[in-house]
Amino acid sequence: MKTTSGTKAVRASLEAYASRGVFRGLSVKSDSEFVFTWLTERPMRFRFDTAKKTMRFRDLLPNVEANSHLYKDVKAFLDERKSDELPQHRRIDSKRAEVALTRRNGSVSLALKVKRSDYDYGVNKIVNLVHDLFVHLHQSHFEYLTENFNVSQE
């Protein structure tokens, strides 16, 4: 794949998190695919589609049933991230990016598409979104984390 300004920007943003010690063991699989450990022991896979200007945490949440309370709650949580009730610094500006959940083979992926070429904004928002999502899971779906991410049951 040809390296673009988009992939350079995304890579630089991710490497900045790694250099600050937020991500551990960042490995670059290709210009568009990255693997690192963050928030739990389970490695995270991040892909960037240059043509679609879309970044994605692939298979972020395993073992999520389509009609489960968990999946509905995660979707509702995502909707809240666009709400005007959230402070601006926590909100996802729908003029600049849009987020979507997809579920395939029981695994949920989280995607963010930047509307302009504001890749720094996109990486920052999707990384913060994943962080907020895991805080929410700790608070509201603790048992899911223990069963799927080896979070201590105690």
Place this chain on the structure above:
Amino acid sequence: MARKTPGKTPPDVSRRSFISNAMVSATAAAALVRTPVSAGTLADEAGNHQIRIPDEFAKAVSVTAVKAEFPMTGAQVFARVCKEEGLAALFCCPGNYNVVNAIALEGIPTFAGRNEGSMCHAADAFSRVTGEVTAASGTEGPGFTNMICAIATANAARSPVLVLASNMSVFTEDTEAGIQLGHQQPTTEGLKKYGKRLITPGRVHEYAAYAFRQLRSGVPRPVHIDFPSEVYRAQFKTAGDLAYFYDRSRYRTESKPHPSPKDLKAAVELLKAAQRPIIVSSNGVFYARAWDALKKFAEKTQIPVVESGAMKGQISDESPLSANASPSALASADVVLLVGQYCMPTVGEFAFGPDAKYIRIDPCAEDMGRNLPIDIGIISCEKAALEALAEAMPAMKHEAWIGEIGAARKKFEDECEGYYKTGLGYADAVHPAVIAKELSDFLYRGKLPKEQTTVVSGGYGIARYTRRWLRGYRPGQILNGAYQYGAIGPDVGYSVGVAAAVRLGAGPQKAYQGHPVICITGDAGFGYTAMEVETLSKYRLPVVVIVYNNNAWGTWTGNRGNAATLAPHLFQENVRYDKLGEALGAHPEYVTKPGEFRPALERAYAVALKESRPAVINCQARKEFWIREQFAPGFLGKVEPGCMSYFH
């Protein structure tokens, strides 16, 4: 120096004198026996055998402490150092008689309970709500090994607990002559800051100094000393018989590290530029007694404070700057100032976002940068650093940020209120939200001054509710039971230490001396240390123990799909823990419906207050309350730091 022959017991040391001496100190120092105790027969006039406190407790009140003078035994030399160093209390069971008796006779409050482990938990708890150094003691062999869980718990909580144990003699080392000989120091490897088997009698004072140097400097953790008989029975005619017999001012210093001007300047610049800074106040603020410095700094700069750690209350939850109950706002913080966060979380364990920058203040350079990446590290005593920051920082305003904290607090409290209303609807058992909310109303919104009652916040599943409602209004008000090590059994043992601290008015408990204490626990946890209700009753320590009884270990839900794996997680249903408490001398209450809890709590508290004795409220719940699909909101998670935190 004269020595006694190993194996020969001095005439003043016996199990009988141990018990007497333990009572002497505790009662003389603290006037523990409040209710009149008169001599009597085993049975009353009607022939009933009532629980009664032995007459010796009353007699012990008149015995005064004696400062040991040369000639002294090794045990007395060690005890003298403990007294001069201000050891606040000793918790023990029979055993290690020479050392325990010597400490008790020095006038150090000494409490004896039913299990060395519980007593070591009591010492840990006393430290956690006072900031004082405490000691726990057990006999060689089983008495010592009974303390292992408590030593590990105190180590994880960073508590300054001096663990003492006798350990036969050097003469018999490795022989298995007699009984109970064991290698103690390897057993506590990884569970202590410092440890030593004393083998050279003439160095007993030197090693007492080693112990207190470790306990009173840097980050506290347990110190473990084991005594062979050659040491504690050694005789010293004069100070000249002791090697290294130095005055306290010679063997350690009260000097503390202060922040470097360069680090301070960098921190000030980062904080001034921040839009949403936050302070995390943890153990170090408490042990440095830096709560006033924290308040001054936070109020001048209008920087919110959220707490973590083994105890809570360094910032009053009444303050608009408290972010303890504002979990959803934490991720907005752009600069986090960690003060005395001895047990560091890893990335993701605290709710601060991935873009937050960190300043960490810690007295020990060795731990700086562990787990969580730092932007600025300041090696300093917490109090000195906070005072310097308050001086260096300009007065600031963060109105929007404090507004966000307040909005998050309201959202959280509305959520809790919703849980309570849901819980009230479950009429055939007592839901944990009912206990948590109504306990909170009783403590903070009723007749009691909200800062008055010290709380042992224990339990497992119940704690995930009660933590949401418990608040701290002054330092040392909440002991965070399961902190870091995650032990759920120590709660009643903790309550012995907390009630002793409140009884003695130690450290920040002084203004609340004598008031009843609340202890929250579960049925699983109660099982470990319930016999200490007898200790509470014996010493007339007024603790209201709330037992959340859901007939199961909190872990049962993960095994509910298979009867074979589920059964090990279950108890008999409807066990009467209240009657067990009553049999041990406590006031009993049994609560089976939501509406019964508050009146039972009021009765139990009244007994604790008027009669100065414990109460056990057995709250009958059902294990299915943890299943969200059947009984919303089910088993709750948590967000750290703040009121829900106990991992870090």
